[in-house]
Amino acid sequence: MCASDRFRANGKFRVNANHKVLDAWLLVLCTGCGDTVKLTVLDRVTVRSVRPELLDRLHHNDISLAAELLQDTVLQKRNHVGLDWDGAWHLDTQGSGHLDHEVVDVEVRFGARIPVRPVRLIAEGFGLSRAEVARLLDEGNLISTVRLGGKLSGGFTFTVKR
Numbered sequence: 001m002c003a004s005d006r007f008r009a010n011g012k013f014r015v016n017a018n019h020k021v022l023d024a025w026l027l028v029l030c031t032g033c034g035d036t037v038k039l040t041v042l043d044r045v046t047v048r049s050v051r052p053e054l055l056d057r058l059h060h061n062d063i064s065l066a067a068e069l070l071q072d073t074v075l076q077k078r079n080h081v082g083l084d085w086d087g088a089w090h091l092d093t094q095g096s097g098h099l100d101h102e103v104v105d106v107e108v109r110f111g112a113r114i115p116v117r118p119v120r121l122i123a124e125g126f127g128l129s130r131a132e133v134a135r136l137l138d139e140g141n142l143i144s145t146v147r148l149g150g151k152l153s154g155g156f157t158f159t160v161k162r
Helices: 052-059 063-069 073-079 096-100 118-126 130-138
Strands: 007-018 023-028 035-048 104-106 142-144 154-161
Touching: 007 035, 007 052, 007 063, 023 063, 035 073, 035 096, 063 073, 118 130, 118 154, 130 142
Parallel strands: none
Antiparallel strands: 007 023, 023 035, 104 154, 142 154
């Protein structure tokens, strides 16, 4: 395998039974060389402890299961991987023209639990610098019921006042 640390999931699983224990892996492809790498999903787990519907999804290469597992922090830590969310989101506000309005209410919804820094999302969506967004926060002209300073991976709303 090459030195690349970027992988692409192909939605395939491998399940191996050895007597009464199972191992299962999610197969991912190295974006550098194309080699297959296995991410451990189940490790020496007794067959009876695996839910039948999970086993069925593994055997049928369920793509939605692959997506769920890739977002699972336990799987990420076990396999020493993290997801690269670059380019996975954007806030479509159609530029900074909305800032001419007295009040702009925005609702942000996520199709997947993608961690994002709200200040960065707002800055890019409205065509502002992060310093300008910080100034709006300090002045009380950017209001939200959630803390906008850290990372969020669930929906939220905010209001921009002019």
